[in-house]
Amino acid sequence: MRHWKYILPLVIFAVLVGFFVRGLDLKPAEVPSPLIGKPAPALNLKPLLDTKPGLADADLKGGLVLVNFFASWCGPCRIEHPLLMDIAAKKIVPILGVNYKDKPEDAKAWLANLGDPFAKIGVDFDGRTAIDWGVYGVPESFLVDANGIILAKQIGPMMQKDWNERFLPKIKERSK
Amino acid sequence: MIGRAALVLFLALSSAALAVNPDEILADPAQEARARAVGRDLRCLVCQNQSIDDSDAGLARDLRIIVRERIKAGDSDSQIKDYLVGRYGDFVLLNPPFKPATWLLWLGPLVLAAIAAMVALAFYRRAGRRAPERPLSEAEKKALEALIKDQG
Structure with missing residues (x-):
């Protein structure tokens, strides 16, 4: 029983290592959203394109949708764009685009260049809708169910891993 | 001399730079003072360790404007924060x-300090209660005397 004194530092060290290993996967820069599991905030935005409608609250009550805040000036938006194109091409879930603090002509050129994955696009020129949604940087994406409840949120670019692990299972669960 | 006076004047007049732009400032000084007080308590989500009053980020500016709109609309400070x-x-x-979710955050340091105090107290108590002094035995006394003689 006298050995516990010698084992104790090892135990403390192991606990410390445990915290550090856990810390490797934490993202302290991500602000957890209080909106998950709650009704999505209002969405009433004028259209960006002549060919596609803007956004209205009714768009959040028709079925599962992915609401994506994007801007042409946003670098990480380019990173996630191919995945959004893929989601749209496979018709997994309609993507509603919110064009955040962008010049309409820039946004149009961006979509013409990279392709347009959005079912509808609304213009959030002053960023007020983004603030209502608790957005603090683009891109951010929200999965909203047919009752208008936010199921999941992605902060920063949507990567295949995030999509497969946190979004796809929820989508599959709902569409059973 | 003039240089030193200018430096003193400069240091006296300078304060922590605020990011609040002139066009955001409310006409009513009392309302603006409230907006500053509220803004100091709000985190800029982009830069995270600055308040919205300290940050030049676009979102911080938007939030400062919202704070001022709410003040003008007659909201209380706590309504704005909510x-x-x-x-x-x-x-x-x-x-x-x-x-409850932040009890660990607020009370954790106190709990750790209390544990440290208890450990320290236990340590010093035990140190004070070390084996009582025992007079030297005859054999030890002789050995000691022999040593002292040797030295002498």
Whole structure:
């Protein structure tokens, strides 16, 4: 029983290592959203394109949708764009685009260049809708169910891993 | 001499730079003072360790404007904070509220300090209670005398 004194530092060290290993996967820069599991905030935005409608609250009550805040000036938006194109091409879930603090002509050129994955696009020129949604940087994406409840949120670019692990299972669960 | 006076004047007049732009400032000084007080307690979500009053980020500016709009609309300070907490969570407050989820945050240091104090107390108590002094035995006395003689 006298050995516990010698084992104790090892135990403390192991606990410390445990915290550090856990810390490797934490993202302290991500602000957890209080909106998950709650009704999505209002969405009433004028259209960006002549060919596609803007956004209205009714768009959040028709079925599962992915609401994506994007801007042409946003670098990480380019990173996630191919995945959004893929989601749209496979018709997994309609993507509603919110064009955040962008010049309409820039946004149009961006979509013409990279392709347009959005079912509808609304213009959030002053960023007020983004603030209502608790957005603090683009891109951010929200999965909203047919009752208008936010199921999941992605902060920063949507990567295949995030999509497969946190979004796809929820989508599959709902569409059973 | 003039250089030193200028430096003193410069240091006396300078204060922490605020990011509040002139066009954001409210006409009513009392309302503006309230906006500053509220803004100091709100975190800029982009730069995270600055208040919205300290940050030049676009979002910080938007939040400063919202704070001022709400003040003009007659909201109380806590209503303004609730409005933003509803969107960004408690994280938007630079001073986290005291509630079950933050008990560990607020009380953790006190608990650790208490544990440290107890360990220290136990340690010193035991140190004070070390084996009582025992007079030297005859054999030890002789050995000691022999040593002293040797030295002498």
